[in-house]
């Protein structure tokens with residue numbers, strides 16, 4: 438893969454390409470995500486359209502894409518926002534994925550930088566995330582982006598007959 442990528446918000450036109458990339462991620466890395474490939478593969482087009490097309494904002498669950506020079510999706514990151522009044526200052530980073538051909542080129546770093554800058558501007562106090570304790574590449578990426586461990590959730594992911602602990606990591610924004 439040659440050329441630089443750019444980061445942008447998701448739009449309604451991204452629904453089919455996002456579905457393809459998300460299912461690719463869930464199939465290849467079942468231990469890395471709470472969502473399940475088989476469940477997700479049966480979701481209707483309206484699910485994917487809603488996921489990418491709601492206007493970005495403080496009250497929304499937002500997605501950003503890394504996009505290659507040809508416009509194809511290279512990676513994705515979401516920020517899940519809480520609706521309950523007392524929890525609204527904390528955003529949760531979800532769905533982080535960098536396509537294999539784009540790895541080790543700063544895609545995840547750039548997406549995390551975007552999420553942190555956005556959360557700061559939107560008035561959040563903290564971002565948090567959960568990462569499988571065995572996921573070395575993601576742990577290094579999150580540590581580099583300033584997300585430190587505040588807990589461990591034992592055996593929270595179950596896939597292929599194996600239970601995975603998740604590290605809970607967070608940072609001030």
Ligand SMILES: CC(C)(COP(=O)(O)OP(=O)(O)OC[C@H]1O[C@@H](n2cnc3c(N)ncnc32)[C@H](O)[C@@H]1OP(=O)(O)O)[C@@H](O)C(=O)NCCC(=O)NCCS
Nearest residue numbers: 466469533534535540541542543544545546568574575577
């Ligand atoms: C974890 C993941 C998102 C990281 O994505 P990435 O785009 O490769 O991340 P980055 O490029 O920002 O950084 C990854 C590594 O590449 C290095 N790197 C970044 N830019 C680079 C460049 N221009 N040249 C060489 N190396 C570079 C980083 O230093 C880092 O190295 P390190 O892990 O040895 O410290 C990716 O491996 C992935 O999608 N994994 C599968 C899904 C997954 O686990 N998601 C996380 C769920 S919690």
